[in-house]
Amino acid sequence: MPEKMNAVLITDQYKTEVASIEKPHPGKNEVLVKVKATALCTWEQRVFVGEKKVPLPLVGGHETIGQIAGLGEGLDPDEYPIGQDVALRVIKQCNSCYYCRKGMPNLCDELSSFRLNGPDVYGMGGLGEYISIDRSSVWKYTRPVSLQAQVLTEPLACVLNSISNASIEPGDDVLIIGGGVMGLLHVMVAKLRGAYTILSEPNPERRKWAQDLGCHLTLDPTAVDLQAEIAHLTEGRGVNTVINTTAIPAVAEQALGLLAKGGVFVMYSSQHPDAPIKMSPNWVHNTEVVITGAVNPSTSSFDQAVRMINKGIIRPGRFVTAEFNYKDCQQAFEAAIDPKNYRVMITF
DSSP: OEEEEEEOOOOOOOOEEEEEEEOOOTTTTEEEEEEEEOOOOHHHHHTTTTTOOSSSSSSOOOOOEEEEEEOOOOOOTEEEEEEOEEEOOSSSSOOOSSHHHHTTTGOOOTTTTOOOOOSSBBSTTTTTEEEEEEGGGEEEEEEEOOHHHHHHHHHHHHHHHHHHHHHHTTTTTEEEOEEEOOHHHHHHHHHHHHHHHHESSSOOHHHHHHHHHTSSSSHHHHHHHTHHHHHHHHTTTEEEEEEEEESSSSHHHHHTTEEEEEEEEEEEEEEOOOOOOOHHHHHHHHOOOEEEEESSSHHHHHHHHHHHHHHHHGGGGGGGEEEEEEEGGHHHHHTSSTOOOSSSEOOO
């Protein structure tokens, strides 16, 4: 009879439950991980509120950390010791499609063909007690690091991928739009790149948090003329980089006008609804601006995130503002969609 484990399932709009599903077993070159914690990304939140349509029930969870609990055939126990703290890049990469072979595994053709924790349910699997995953998706934490910091490995990796796409140079003016957890992580990383950081955020508490992190300038876009403020700051040029972490297309359209010639605009957040925005082709032609996206962590950005957290270069654990045991999953998801929270973590 197959072994069972507990898992958190999204079963319907605004409904979750704990269910007993088949426990995975590690295949060749796979690591069995006992999940310690998973943070609830906006992706899972959109499924929970019914905005993102996927097959249900869903065992989501991709901001996942745990400890090695077993090894499949072909793995050296000295390299993967039982009990080792690890972070998991749960998002799938096939390593054989056009994009993976071009060094862009975050754009893998099989990205949405989620790993299954047994035959019972669909999903990425980080909201189960155990997950079995290829060794290439396992990173070790070798120093004492808080659970809260470890669980934000994947979000930090996404931000590092975004910052890489932004091509920030020391002394650049960087405007970050939105002061949620991803916006504030962008502030932290952009500062490490030597940028002059500007945050546009209407919420005073979030602006205060950005200031505490060392953000050079915070602006309330509902109280000031953002375009005039940016023009004054940059002698009329505009900023070198705009990173939009909001989900509002109108904000993206307005922010394009704040970009200097030769600047880079990073569309970090997905847009809801996905409405078209207006843009002048001649403006793009005459200014040589770069408009790009940033989706998922690359392999290299995930590696960077683990090393930065492991060495204390960045300490993101403060952004976990609520924690729940998996048995209280309904309360956890309700807290996750409450704007007062940054990241909510479910523990196992």
